[in-house]
Amino acid sequence: MLNLKSEVLIDALYKCGRCSYCRGYCAETPIICPAYELTDRLEVVSPKGRLQIARHLLENSIRPSKELSLSFFLCSLCGDCKDKCIEGIDTTDVFEAIREILVEENVGIDTHSKFMGSVVQNNNPYFEPHEKRFAWLPKHLETDNPITPEYTYFVGCTSAYRRQPIAVATAEILHKANVRFTFMDEVCCGSPLLRTGHKEVAKKLAMKNIEIIAKSGVKKVITSCAGCYRTLKQDYPMLLERELPFEIIHSVELLAELIKDDRLELSDDKQIKVTYHDPCHLGRHSGVYNPPRDVLKSIPNIKFVEMSENRNNALCCGAGGGFRSGYKDLSIELAALRVSQVKKIDAEVLASSCPFCHYNLELGRDKIDKNLKVVDITELIAKRLL
Amino acid sequence: MEIQSFLEKIVGEQYVLAEGFEKIVYSRDASIEPPVLPDYVVRPRTIEEIQKILTFINSASHKHPIHIRCSSTSYWGGGVPTKGSIVLDLSRMNEIIEINEDTQCVTVEPGITFGELHTALEQKGYRIGESPESAYSACVGGHIASMGTGLGQYIFGNQGDQVTGLNVVLPNGSLLTTGSGALENIPKFTKWMFGPDLSGLFIGSEGILGVIVEVTLKLYTLPQAMVFATFGFENIDEAIGTIHQIQKGLFSIQYLSCFEGESFVTTYPELDWGNKAKSGIVLTVVIEGKSKEDAEIQKKRIKKDALKNDGEDLGVQFSRDVFWKNRYTWAVTRSLRKGLRSIILFHVPTKKTPLFWEETRIIGEQFGLKIGRSCQARSRHFIDYHPSIRYSEENPEEWEKVKACKNALYLRFIELGGLPCRLPGQLPASITHKFKNYLDFIRKLKSCIDPNNIMSPGKILGL
Ligand SMILES: Cc1cc2nc3c(=O)[nH]c(=O)nc-3n(C[C@H](O)[C@H](O)[C@H](O)COP(=O)(O)OP(=O)(O)OC[C@H]3O[C@@H](n4cnc5c(N)ncnc54)[C@H](O)[C@@H]3O)c2cc1C
Ligand code: SF4
Ligand code: SF4
Numbered sequence: 138m139l140n141l142k143s144e145v146l147i148d149a150l151y152k153c154g155r156c157s158y159c160r161g162y163c164a165e166t167p168i169i170c171p172a173y174e175l176t177d178r179l180e181v182v183s184p185k186g187r188l189q190i191a192r193h194l195l196e197n198s199i200r201p202s203k204e205l206s207l208s209f210f211l212c213s214l215c216g217d218c219k220d221k222c223i224e225g226i227d228t229t230d231v232f233e234a235i236r237e238i239l240v241e242e243n244v245g246i247d248t249h250s251k252f253m254g255s256v257v258q259n260n261n262p263y264f265e266p267h268e269k270r271f272a273w274l275p276k277h278l279e280t281d282n283p284i285t286p287e288y289t290y291f292v293g294c295t296s297a298y299r300r301q302p303i304a305v306a307t308a309e310i311l312h313k314a315n316v317r318f319t320f321m322d323e324v325c326c327g328s329p330l331l332r333t334g335h336k337e338v339a340k341k342l343a344m345k346n347i348e349i350i351a352k353s354g355v356k357k358v359i360t361s362c363a364g365c366y367r368t369l370k371q372d373y374p375m376l377l378e379r380e381l382p383f384e385i386i387h388s389v390e391l392l393a394e395l396i397k398d399d400r401l402e403l404s405d406d407k408q409i410k411v412t413y414h415d416p417c418h419l420g421r422h423s424g425v426y427n428p429p430r431d432v433l434k435s436i437p438n439i440k441f442v443e444m445s446e447n448r449n450n451a452l453c454c455g456a457g458g459g460f461r462s463g464y465k466d467l468s469i470e471l472a473a474l475r476v477s478q479v480k481k482i483d484a485e486v487l488a489s490s491c492p493f494c495h496y497n498l499e500l501g502r503d504k505i506d507k508n509l510k511v512v513d514i515t516e517l518i519a520k521r522l523l
Numbered sequence: 524m525e526i527q528s529f530l531e532k533i534v535g536e537q538y539v540l541a542e543g544f545e546k547i548v549y550s551r552d553a554s555i556e557p558p559v560l561p562d563y564v565v566r567p568r569t570i571e572e573i574q575k576i577l578t579f580i581n582s583a584s585h586k587h588p589i590h591i592r593c594s595s596t597s598y599w600g601g602g603v604p605t606k607g608s609i610v611l612d613l614s615r616m617n618e619i620i621e622i623n624e625d626t627q628c629v630t631v632e633p634g635i636t637f638g639e640l641h642t643a644l645e646q647k648g649y650r651i652g653e654s655p656e657s658a659y660s661a662c663v664g665g666h667i668a669s670m671g672t673g674l675g676q677y678i679f680g681n682q683g684d685q686v687t688g689l690n691v692v693l694p695n696g697s698l699l700t701t702g703s704g705a706l707e708n709i710p711k712f713t714k715w716m717f718g719p720d721l722s723g724l725f726i727g728s729e730g731i732l733g734v735i736v737e738v739t740l741k742l743y744t745l746p747q748a749m750v751f752a753t754f755g756f757e758n759i760d761e762a763i764g765t766i767h768q769i770q771k772g773l774f775s776i777q778y779l780s781c782f783e784g785e786s787f788v789t790t791y792p793e794l795d796w797g798n799k800a801k802s803g804i805v806l807t808v809v810i811e812g813k814s815k816e817d818a819e820i821q822k823k824r825i826k827k828d829a830l831k832n833d834g835e836d837l838g839v840q841f842s843r844d845v846f847w848k849n850r851y852t853w854a855v856t857r858s859l860r861k862g863l864r865s866i867i868l869f870h871v872p873t874k875k876t877p878l879f880w881e882e883t884r885i886i887g888e889q890f891g892l893k894i895g896r897s898c899q900a901r902s903r904h905f906i907d908y909h910p911s912i913r914y915s916e917e918n919p920e921e922w923e924k925v926k927a928c929k930n931a932l933y934l935r936f937i938e939l940g941g942l943p944c945r946l947p948g949q950l951p952a953s954i955t956h957k958f959k960n961y962l963d964f965i966r967k968l969k970s971c972i973d974p975n976n977i978m979s980p981g982k983i984l985g986l
Binding site for chain 1: 538540542543544545547548549550551552553566594595596612614615617634636638639641642645657659660661851852862863864915916917
């Protein structure tokens with residue numbers, strides 16, 4: 138017997154009017170559900186289809202199975218369906234809840250259980266030793282710990298192990314702007330686990346991180362990862378059912394402030410045409426759209442251009458929601474689709490503000506145009522620091 | 524099993540769905556009708572594949588019924604299969620085949636959504652004449668097969684009027700081209716040929732006569748100017764009086780609707796509607812013009828009509844661009860935010876609309892239900908009256924009550940002289956005898972074209 142206790146969930150499942158707007162098409166969003174599009178419009182993986190299946194699970198007219206799992210895991214939780222749903226259904230919440238049930242029923246995705254094992258063992262999903270979490274940290278920044286830091290920089294696993302230049306760039310900028318910051322002996326924020334149905338383990342990680350931050354007495358946490366940002370800011374208070382005793386800030390939000398306050402001096406360079414990819418967790422999930430654009434527009438000699446699919450209509454890069462680890466080929470295909478939207482406006486640089494997007498967009502780029510530069514906004518700024 | 528492997532041989536293994544959970548999502552449409560699981564779902568890509576499937580089913584010893592599905596946004600059960608059937612999902616057939624700038628026609632596959640088609644056409648400065656309010660998700664094939672009505676219809680006619688030719692796979696697997704395209708080397712620029720209008724057989728057919736696999740529609744250039752006007756009335760008689768005046772004038776109307784103010788105003792809480800709107804009826808009209816001046820002149824005349832009928836100019840304004848961009852999230856879809864609704868759609872003589880309006884209230888009260896009332900003029904000759912009842916599928920009793928109320932409305936509205944624009948699966952004989960000859964003729968036609976009755980059995984009054 139399935140246990141879908143949450144009233145909110147039940148309400149959502151019965152609210153769907155099967156209008157199909159969540160997988161529709163319009164000029165602003167040529168593709169709403171990337172999973173539906175990548176599978177040749179297979180209704181089973183459309184948001185509407187998933188909700189129908191979820192409802193039958195709730196009514197116990199079907200049983201969870203490995204095959205059925207596909208319907209819920211072949212999804213990057215990009216949130217575009219939630220954004221477009223005319224009944225206002227929080228689709229991604231429903232999908233996450235069902236994933237949890239599927240995992241409980243032992244019909245989850247093997248690669249997800251594997252990285253969950255690594256998080257438990259190593260505090261990161263990349264099977265890397267915890268001791269190497271700060272291997273990227275340059276010597277001059279290591280000794281830079283102020284006595285009364287204002288911020289702590291929560292690096293996140295992807296920047297710490299897979300996209301270290303983003304961590305370096307972020308720390309360099311903070312250092313240059315005389316921001317009083319420190320690091321913490323962080324563990325994985327839990328985002329990959331929350332998204333793939335391992336909520337209980339994620340809760341433990343949340344408690345651990347919160348304890349460490351609270352102990353340090355720091356009141357502001359910066360992160361350069363969109364996934365960590367959403368998790369710390371939105372999921373932690375929900376998981377622990379209380380408000381956090383500190384504020385969560387994404388690096389682009391702080392950068393926008395620093396630039397506004399003239400705390401960063403940037404050098405000139407030859408003009409380049411740059412566009413911006415909104416990470417789902419920062420954009421649609423958290424509503425942070427303007428700061429990254431303000432930052433890009435303030436860099437000398439950068440010509441900022443928008444893709445027509447931008448802000449809440451941005452196409453997902455395919456990395457998140459356990460999609461990359463579960464369905465690698467499709468995930469890269471999606472990244473390539475996103476890069477093809479960049480090609481339409483002839484931008485030379487594709488900037489983003491999430492190491493995980495960076496990771497996947499590079500793979501997508503390699504399938505389409507090796508000349509396109511994929512960068513994190515922090516890298517663009519760090520290169521221009523005077 | 525034999526059938527499954529045969530279907531797989533035609534379309535490829537991954538395009539035949541037979542698992543219970545897979546079939547669930549093909550068991551319903553957007554209507555109140557409860558789900559029915561098909562035996563198989565097949566997802567063809569080409570016309571040839573569809574021909575092979577139909578030929579095979581027709582010659583098999585067990586003849587599975589076939590139900591066609593584009594986006595399954597039908598509000599009337601057209602997308603609910605019957606037991607033991609095969610669903611033909613056409614969503615993979617979604618290409619634009621040709622934009623012919625000479626004939627000003629576009630040819631598409633049936634599974635393309637209006638949203639996709641508009642996007643491609645607008646880049647070339649074109650539009651099609653009519654699109655449903657479900658345009659982002661509904662497909663061209665499904666709309667034609669359900670005799671679609673929608674935005675733009677007042678000026679250009681309904682979707683059937685837009686068709687200049689169809690390609691249809693008939694139940695025996697053969698391919699029929701209707702309209703001028705039936706003649707080799709002639710473009711599909713008109714549906715009118717010598718002989719009867721064969722396209723008309725399939726427009727509104729709900730799939731009972733064959734599978735529409737290609738559609739050619741008329742193109743128009745994009746609108747130049749639009750103005751928006753909103754009027755408040757104390758009662759429906761005044762509002763309908765105004766609509767009738769508008770229908771008599773030769774206006775170019777994109778959108779003309781009447782809503783109960785109370786519910787309409789809460790659908791748009793961000794706008795200031797004034798008191799008259801809140802307690803009475805809100806009439807909104809979008810006027811298209813060759814130029815801004817032209818549109819404004821029309822608006823002035825309409826305003827005069829409205830004021831003559833004791834209306835009040837509510838002054839709520841939108842620009843052309845705002846309306847054009849939001850035209851498919853403007854009314855019906857926006858009101859869905861308040862919950863599920865079951866809709867009934869009748870064409871009624873304009874001046875009789877207040878009678879239907881009042882009757883709806885009375886029947887609603889009998890069932891203890893609040894029925895939302897609204898109507899649109901999508902033609903100069905009648906009104907599209909579409910009351911809607913909110914319901915929750917979580918509550919089976921309420922669900923049943925709404926269905927019963929809907930049936931009562933159907934019966935009463937037919938008695939009052941309304942034309943059910945979409946027919947439910949069944950109506951009592953006391954009603955169907957009123958158009959017995961019409962139904963008999965369709966029955967005979969169907970048995971000629973589809974002697975084994977494999978195509979969408981039961982979808983038009985049990986046919
Ligand atoms: C929010 C909302 C707003 C709506 N607004 C409108 C509106 O303004 N006007 C309006 O008319 N409707 C409206 N509808 C109803 C519905 O969207 C339309 O009827 C739409 O045209 C159906 O298209 P579809 O692709 O979803 O067709 P489906 O639901 O898939 O099919 C509709 C019927 O046609 C048959 N069919 C489908 N494809 C074919 C084919 N290729 N060959 C033969 N038969 C076929 C099906 O078997 C079924 O009987 C609305 C629905 C919603 C949810
Ligand atoms: S979250 Fe994104 S990928 Fe998942 S169903 Fe919604 S639109 Fe599709
Ligand atoms: S848009 Fe919302 S209500 Fe419509 S089908 Fe999708 S999830 Fe259901």
